Amino acid sequence: MAKVLIIGAGGVGGVVTHKCAQVPEVFSEIILASRTLEKCEKIKAQLPRPIETARVDADRPAEVAALMKRFRPDLLINVALPYQDLSLMDACLEAGVDYLDTANYEPPDEAKFSYTWQWAYRDRFRAKGLMALLGSGFDPGVTNVFCAYAQKHYFDEIHAVDIMDCNAGSHGHPFATNFNPEINIREITQPGRYWEGGRWIETGPLEVHRSFDFPQVGPREMYLLYHEEMESLVNNIKGLKRIRFWMTFGESYLTHLRVLENVGLTRIDPVLYEGHPVVPLKFLKSLLPDPASLAENYTGKTNIGCLFEGVKDGKARRIYIYNVCDHAACYREVKAQAISYTTGVPAMIGGLLMVTGAWRGQGVFNLEELDPDPFMERLNRHGLPWVIEER
Numbered sequence: 001m002a003k004v005l006i007i008g009a010g011g012v013g014g015v016v017t018h019k020c021a022q023v024p025e026v027f028s029e030i031i032l033a034s035r036t037l038e039k040c041e042k043i044k045a046q047l048p049r050p051i052e053t054a055r056v057d058a059d060r061p062a063e064v065a066a067l068m069k070r071f072r073p074d075l076l077i078n079v080a081l082p083y084q085d086l087s088l089m090d091a092c093l094e095a096g097v098d099y100l101d102t103a104n105y106e107p108p109d110e111a112k113f114s115y116t117w118q119w120a121y122r123d124r125f126r127a128k129g130l131m132a133l134l135g136s137g138f139d140p141g142v143t144n145v146f147c148a149y150a151q152k153h154y155f156d157e158i159h160a161v162d163i164m165d166c167n168a169g170s171h172g173h174p175f176a177t178n179f180n181p182e183i184n185i186r187e188i189t190q191p192g193r194y195w196e197g198g199r200w201i202e203t204g205p206l207e208v209h210r211s212f213d214f215p216q217v218g219p220r221e222m223y224l225l226y227h228e229e230m231e232s233l234v235n236n237i238k239g240l241k242r243i244r245f246w247m248t249f250g251e252s253y254l255t256h257l258r259v260l261e262n263v264g265l266t267r268i269d270p271v272l273y274e275g276h277p278v279v280p281l282k283f284l285k286s287l288l289p290d291p292a293s294l295a296e297n298y299t300g301k302t303n304i305g306c307l308f309e310g311v312k313d314g315k316a317r318r319i320y321i322y323n324v325c326d327h328a329a330c331y332r333e334v335k336a337q338a339i340s341y342t343t344g345v346p347a348m349i350g351g352l353l354m355v356t357g358a359w360r361g362q363g364v365f366n367l368e369e370l371d372p373d374p375f376m377e378r379l380n381r382h383g384l385p386w387v388i389e390e391r
Ligand code: NDP
Pocket: 007, 008, 009, 010, 011, 012, 013, 033, 034, 035, 036, 039, 056, 057, 058, 059, 079, 080, 081, 082, 084, 102, 103, 135, 136, 137, 138, 139, 140, 141, 178, 179, 180, 181, 183, 291, 292, 339, 342, 343
């Protein structure tokens, strides 16, 4: 029986709260806190069991620590924004609470995400006997667990990994992002980067692309991006020679993005508008649909997985491990679209494994450092079944 504090009442926060509420034998008490209390109340009203809600500013560690000292949670699940990761880790250290998130820290004034800031907390978490689990969403998250599972059961050495994220759904808007628009656009407008032969190789933004035939979805054009899970996987996967990350985009999405970039609306530095400093990307975010609001009419499926090449017992082997998720089915279950769902379910599972003691450790961990088997078993049980294809 554990108490969990969920911070962030957006698309992902809604799913985490629903999924924790579905496991009352583990999450006996839930508190959902966010900047806008009404969003917490809206999610609370959808649930079959009571939870507490609170207003909190996650940028203020003292405020969060005070909330935790009152509520005394066993775990904080951070599904606010990556900007809040460090302040929430500070709050956990002060209140003596375990920590979990789904996206690594990036400074608000620079589009540069990296684990280095959070890995620097290892000694402090260890000294307090606390555990922090980083990146327990789908990618990062499930993709890291797929790598650990492939390494444990299918390969002696993994030589190449292609992580492929395909959303073949349709939400009916001319342009919208599936998770927080500011974070999403910062990520995909950066130069691409992949790791080969022991070093990082940089490409132009969305410069490298190819088609892949995704099971249950069909062929889609996918684009090489830099993505955060690669930063830890290059350290933790044996014999790795190459790792790349790909994401699918449609032509219309890319055309809109190109125009927005060309007119300067994706800039993250403040510009003066009628004497007031305005960050164009934040302004653009305020015009775009809230990702949670896309859910109701979303149709189609996602397919996210990892294609592995390597050797087992001296023979070459190639396998694809993936999950297919249906937007409309997610809406029926938890009033969310599949991107929020595929992020929120693994956050709940990571939390469940921590509070039940199946995953324990002192310090700061990425998911591939822990035993993948209980996580894989829980994915099947909680709505994200996976498939392994030998290729
Ligand atoms: P949303 O923008 O929908 O939700 C973010 C929520 O956090 C909002 O409710 C927002 O409040 C709240 N929030 C923001 N700042 C603060 C603050 N200072 N104090 C308290 N609450 C705050 O985003 P998503 O739900 O789409 O994404 C949530 C997280 O999940 C992001 O970090 C994203 O990067 C990550 N993610 C991870 C994925 C993965 O696979 N690993 C995939 C998709 C997302 P308000 O409503 O007031 O703005």
